[in-house]
Amino acid sequence: MGGAPPSTGPPAATLPTTSEESCLTGADVITWLRRCRDVVQLSAAAVDRINVFPSADFDTGQNAARTLIEAHAAAARVHAMVAGQGEPGHAGETLSAAARGALLGAQGNVGVLLSQFLRGMSDAVASRTGIDATMLARGLTRAEADAQSALADPQKGSLLSIAQAAGDAAEFTAMSGHRSVAQVAAAAAEAGLACLPRTVTQQPMLARAGLVDAGALLLVLMLECLVSVAEGADQPQADAVLANWGAGIDPRSCLNTDGRRCGLRGGQTELICTLGAQQVGGLAEQLRDLGEHVVVAGTAPLWSVHVHTCEVEAVLEVVGRFGSVEQVSTIGSAPAQEPPTQMCVVLAYSSGTGLTELYQAQGFRTFTDTNPHAIRDVLATALGATYADGVLVVLPGSAEVAGTVAQLTEEQPDDRVRMLPATGHPQVVAAASVTIPGGPQEVIATLTEVIQATSWAGIRLDADLLQLPDLLAAEAAQLHEEHRRPVDLCTVVLGRNVPAVIGRMLGDVVGAALGGVEVFVVDGGLTDWLVTIGVQ
Known part of the structure; x- marks a missing residue:
């Protein structure tokens, strides 16, 4: 099980010593949003693996990334329009556009909360063209208050804990006199980082898993x-934070006694919608009677509503x-979100029913659609069945x-994915013919050895069908010669254009060419x- 990292953590941020007055411009806000988007996208898989609170649905990283993509895009459009008119970037308008973009594109509980966090910062900055130290502190404090007000049941041990610690530290630093924007930002980040390990003990689910909260890590x-x-650095120092706190998790620690994920009741659906209304007083309380994890975020006349419910x-x-x-x-819904069940999942591409039956008989998962979007979904589903310390072995079966x-x-790295060099179906068939050992590393070693020991070739689609037996016999003889080892098994995989009568002949012809x-x-x-x- 992925335990809590050592209490030392990454080095704490240190306050810059300069007292020079400075402001964040609209362009700086765009840069911040872009870096947030990029860092969260790169970290999404690791964050998903530690997502057990408020419900263990392992999607907080992806939801936050999609929300920040929309926030940045909306802010960038407004900023580009202003810049095109020859005017300086407006920090307040840029933040307001980001908050609206996040609200409209919010994904999941964390997305709605992030939209409200940005809304709080935007409201505090209001019409200011630049954000000075005092305004930044006020924005972080307001962001925490607005995010907390969006929740029907705000709890410690979450993104809110980090927001509160950061806001308090920023306000104290700004009040200490002549502090710069960089100093206020550094104080907020340092306080958030110091608060992060405390989330482990603030919620039973986090304590049992020995993990920090995923949303809290994202805000850090x-x-x-x-x-x-704020400091004018080229890149954020996010790697050390992620390395120390984005640890893997054994999802078995997040199961209730009946096998369901903690925080999800059977039959629940996650519902998100936008609401056009002037006031929403009492809405959250009414929704609490129909579900859980209720969030109502936004400002009149546009709101975002999020709830897990069995009564859509x-x-x-x-x-x-x-x-x-x-x-x-x-x-x-909860039944569709089954917890991981395997240490090692083998996923193979199949182009026909014969291969599918063969691979599935060996215990492989299979897919037939080569569309990139379909393959992305298949990979996500297979990873969902794989423990965080397990392995997903992919046997592609074709170069494409x-x-x-x-x-x-x-585009979306995950350390669990291992694609083996099986670029032809005969190699995958050979892999499916061996006994698979238990451990992930043993599986990888065994299948890799079999694949590398299998030489293969193909007959092009424009070949003469009547000449196919002779062509295949010649290919078999050449492979045998190149193989330079005794052939134990020969596999012939037929294309959909090969008539059954010719297919039945090929086994005997090739067998004779290889000496029985x-x-x-x-x-x-x-x-x-x-x-x-x-040939193998």
């Missing part, structure tokens, strides 16, 4: 980004009494799929080759 990272902008229609009816309900989205998986894992070696013929439904052949 955002404060580090703020320090980097009843929630929408209550919300509708307050105004116009728009942009309703429902995300999953291998390239797509490589690109997706580069056993040949396994499988209907692969290939679309990129007429036939592929492999």
Whole structure:
């Protein structure tokens, strides 16, 4: 199980000694939002793995990243429009646009809270073109208050704990006299970082898992980004924070006795919607009777509502009494969010029913759609079944799929993913023919050895079907010669254009060409080759 890191943590931020007056401009706000977006995107997978509070749905990192993408995009549009008119960047307007973008694009509980945090900063800055030390302190204090007011049941051990510590430290520093923006930002980040380990003991779920709160970690990272902008640094010092506190988790520690994730009741759905209303007094209290994790964020006339509920229609009816309900989205339900169950998951691409049946009989998960969006979803589902200290082994089966998986894992890194060099279906078939050992590293070693011991070739789609037996026999003989080792098994994977009568002939023809070696013929439904052949 991923335990709490040593209490020493990364080095604490130190207050700059300068007392020079300075202001954050609209351009600085854009830079801060961009760095927050980039850091959170890169950290999303690690943050997701420690997401057990308020519900262990392992999506806080992704939800925050998507929300910050919208916040930055909205702010950048406003800033670009002002700059195009030859006017200086306006910090207040830029923050206001970011808050609205986050509100409209909020994903999950954390997204709604981040939108409210940005709203608080925006309201404090108001019409100011620049943010000085006093205004920054006021903004961080207001951000915490507004985020807390959005929750029907605010609790310690969350993003709110970091926001309160940061706001208090920023206000104290600004009041101490002639402090710079950089000093206020550094004080806030230092206080947030010092508060982070305390979240472990402030909630039972966090204490049992030995983890800091995922939302709290995200806000600490955002404060580090703020320090980097205020100090004029090229990059935020976020790596040390993530290395110390973004530890993995064994999700088995987050299960109730009946196997459900902590914080989620059976049949629940996460509902988010926007609400056009002048006032929402009493809405949160009414929603608490219908669900949990209730958040109502925003300001008149636009609000965002978030709730986990088993009564979606009843929630929408209550919300509708307050105004116009728009942009309703429902995300999953508890039965669809099964906890991880395996230390090692093997995922293989299959182009036909014969391969699918073969791979699944070996216990592999399979997928057939090569669209990048579909593969992204398949990877996410497979990772959801893999323990945080486990491994997801990917057998691509084609160069195209291998390239797509490589690109997706580069865009969204996860240390658990291991793609093996199986670029042809005969290599995957060979991998499916061996006994899989228990441990993740043993699985990787065994499958890699089998794949590397399998040579393969393909017959192009434009080849003459009548010449196929002779062409395949020639390929088999050449592979045998190049293999330079006795052949134990030969695999022939058929394309969808090969008639059954020809397919039945190929096993005997290839077996004879290899001197009586056993040949396994499988209907692969290939679309990129007429036939592929492999020797092991």
